[in-house]
Structure formats: structure tokens, C-alpha cells
Amino acid sequence: MVEVRPTNTGPGRVLLSVYGLFAIAATSRAAVQLATKFDEAPVAYVLSAVAAVIYVIATIALARSTPTSRRVALVACSIELAGVLVVGTLSLLDSDLFPDETVWSGYGSGYGFVPLVLPVLGLLWLRRTSP
Amino acid sequence: MVDGLVAALIIAALVVAVWCGITALRDKPTDDPHLYGIAVVEVLLLVQVAIVIVRLAQGDRPSELATFLAYLILVPFVLPIGFVLSLIERTRWGSVILGVAALTLAVLVVRLQDLWGTIGG
Numbered sequence: 440m441v442e443v444r445p446t447n448t449g450p451g452r453v454l455l456s457v458y459g460l461f462a463i464a465a466t467s468r469a470a471v472q473l474a475t476k477f478d479e480a481p482v483a484y485v486l487s488a489v490a491a492v493i494y495v496i497a498t499i500a501l502a503r504s505t506p507t508s509r510r511v512a513l514v515a516c517s518i519e520l521a522g523v524l525v526v527g528t529l530s531l532l533d534s535d536l537f538p539d540e541t542v543w544s545g546y547g548s549g550y551g552f553v554p555l556v557l558p559v560l561g562l563l564w565l566r567r568t569s570p
Numbered sequence: 571m572v573d574g575l576v577a578a579l580i581i582a583a584l585v586v587a588v589w590c591g592i593t594a595l596r597d598k599p600t601d602d603p604h605l606y607g608i609a610v611v612e613v614l615l616l617v618q619v620a621i622v623i624v625r626l627a628q629g630d631r632p633s634e635l636a637t638f639l640a641y642l643i644l645v646p647f648v649l650p651i652g653f654v655l656s657l658i659e660r661t662r663w664g665s666v667i668l669g670v671a672a673l674t675l676a677v678l679v680v681r682l683q684d685l686w687g688t689i690g691g
Binding site: 448449450452453456457460463467468471474475551 | 634636637640644652655658659661663664666667670671674677
């Protein structure tokens, strides 16, 4: 009998807390950007909103810790990792595309590179707790 | 924002963060002294928030008012939420959570200070 380890206790609760923090931060930031200055940088702000949604989904999925939510969390963390790598690279190559910062610009440099580390930790944690 | 108070607030938050880090390294959950520690930080924070609210009422306006207000409303909840989570997670990881919360608070105060800075004082 293989023990199924929950994703939402121990170190997982720390991960979950930081995910929750980023869900709130990214959602608030995207809401402010979309509401007050959407025309200035539509691409960046829509991307902020997408990032926010992914953080919210990942947070909920990690908190639920069911077999289905594990898969959802896996997808969310993967998209997040891809997002921070692609957007991070694009923002360095072509700064015109992202005139205003998003969470993922410069590989999350505006947020202490936490957005880059977080999906990696998320994926490692999912693997560590996998049944 | 009051510069001296902001500096005290940031230092106090960082001290609590380091303290929680040490507690976690010693493989201990949070305890009553941590509560007293974050209470001190929270009181400093609420004094600062009250001062800012008075200044806002007097007509001072920081840059990016909407963002500033969002930070101002959320910032008092960071430590209480961190502490509640550390009570739920009665292991060293609860101490890590409270440490992260204290670190987050320090960052948020720096951000508030940045946004407020444009009007001085």
C-alpha cells in the first residue's frame, strides 16, 4: 500500500501560503492595471490577468490535494514555469512588447525572482508527494 | 509616511523574520514569544497606517493611488494570517510561514514608502 501524501501540510503549507500571496498580489495588480490604464499596455496587462488566474488555480489545486487537483496543480505549475521563462526572455529581448512590468517580466525580477522559483518548487513538491 | 517609524517597522519585521527562521532551523513551531514579537510589529504598523490615513484625509496623494490603497488595506492582515497559519501548522514549517509573512510585510512597507515618497515626508 503506497501512502498518498497530501500537498497541503508541512512544507506544502509554506508553498501554499506563498502561492496564496501571489494569487492575491497578481489579482490585485491586474485589476488595478486593467481598470485604470488598459490602453497603455494591453498585452502586458492581459498577461498580468492570465498570470493572476493561474496563481489562483494553482493555490486552490494545491490546497484541495485530491488526485484531480494534483493534475490541475501540475498543469498550472507547468504553464506558470513556461510563462515566466517565455515572458522573461521576451521582456529582455523586446522591451517594447512589455512597456509596463508584469509579474513575469525579467523572470520575475520585480518580485525577487520568486515567480521563477515558485513553479519549480511546486513541481518538485508535487513529485515528492506523488502516490 | 514617517521615516523613523518606517525604518523601525522594517527593522522590527526583519528581526521577527530572522527569529522565525532560527526557530524553524531549531525544528520548533511558533510559540507565545513570537506572538508578542509580531504584536509589536503590528502596533507599529497600525500607527503608521493611521498616520497615512490622516494625511490622505488632509489631501495628500501618493502616486498610483489605487495601488497604494490596495497595499494599505491588505498590509495589516499579513501578520495575523501568517500567525493563524503557524498555529494550524504546528511544526517547523509553521515557523517558516510566519517568517515569510514578516518578510512580506517588510517588502510591502518598502513598496508603500516608495509610492508615498513622491509627496515627501
